[in-house]
Amino acid sequence: MADAQRHVARFTNDSRIPGWDRAADLTKEPAVVPDAATTEVPAELRAAIEDAVRRFPVGDSAFIPALYAVQEQYGWCSPEGIEQAASVLGRTPAALTAVATFYDMFRMEPLGRKTVYVCTNISCSLCGADELLEALEAELGEAPDVHIRGFECLGACDIAPMASVNGIYVGPIGLDQVPELARQIVAGDDPLPAKQLIKRPCADPKVAEK
Numbered sequence: 495m496a497d498a499q500r501h502v503a504r505f506t507n508d509s510r511i512p513g514w515d516r517a518a519d520l521t522k523e524p525a526v527v528p529d530a531a532t533t534e535v536p537a538e539l540r541a542a543i544e545d546a547v548r549r550f551p552v553g554d555s556a557f558i559p560a561l562y563a564v565q566e567q568y569g570w571c572s573p574e575g576i577e578q579a580a581s582v583l584g585r586t587p588a589a590l591t592a593v594a595t596f597y598d599m600f601r602m603e604p605l606g607r608k609t610v611y612v613c614t615n616i617s618c619s620l621c622g623a624d625e626l627l628e629a630l631e632a633e634l635g636e637a638p639d640v641h642i643r644g645f646e647c648l649g650a651c652d653i654a655p656m657a658s659v660n661g662i663y664v665g666p667i668g669l670d671q672v673p674e675l676a677r678q679i680v681a682g683d684d685p686l687p688a689k690q691l692i693k694r695p696c697a698d699p700k701v702a703e704k
Contacts, residue, residue, distance in 0.1 A: 527584055653665030
């Protein structure tokens with residue numbers, strides 16, 4: 495019976511979330527708020543962060559959109575980008591790093607800009623997500639600028655097994671559709687348009703605009 499059970503891929507210490515146990519460097523000096531007058535910040539990054547501050551003015555609510563802006567600018571939340579964001583926000587880099595390392599959607603090391611997250615939580619896993627991830631890895635493993643991995647939960651159980659392709663929810667994805675999906679990802683084409691969650695019928699005709 496045990497041999498018939500499906501193997502569930504896991505990372506270190508039996509976790510399905512990679513990197514959760516990376517320790518902080520306690521030998522570093524306490525961080526200070528970077529000097530806004532001397533910290534060079536790319537104009538487009540500064541504009542994006544300042545726009546976030548205008549839209550989310552309460553407390554540190556602009557942290558997440560600011561981190562997204564850093565990731566968009568550099569392809570990952572680089573130390574340089576975090577320091578630049580911290581200078582604009584008037585916060586320490588450590589405060590931003592604490593948020594960035596808590597959420598799975600922020601990349602703390604340089605990876606491919608084309609992101610493919612295959613949901614591997616229970617609903618998707620029972621519907622073949624582990625096989626889907628394995629098939630996509632086989633197709634995309636050597637593709638440049640593509641980052642693919644399993645994701646603990648993407649909250650779209652109704653379209654299991656599914657994946658997020660550059661933020662676009664796609665599913666259910668059959669194994670026979672993997673070669674075409676992989677081709678679209680590498681080419682930068684719209685991924686499986688007929689399977690995109692945002693294009694499904696909805697009572698609100700303007701839902702795709704929100």
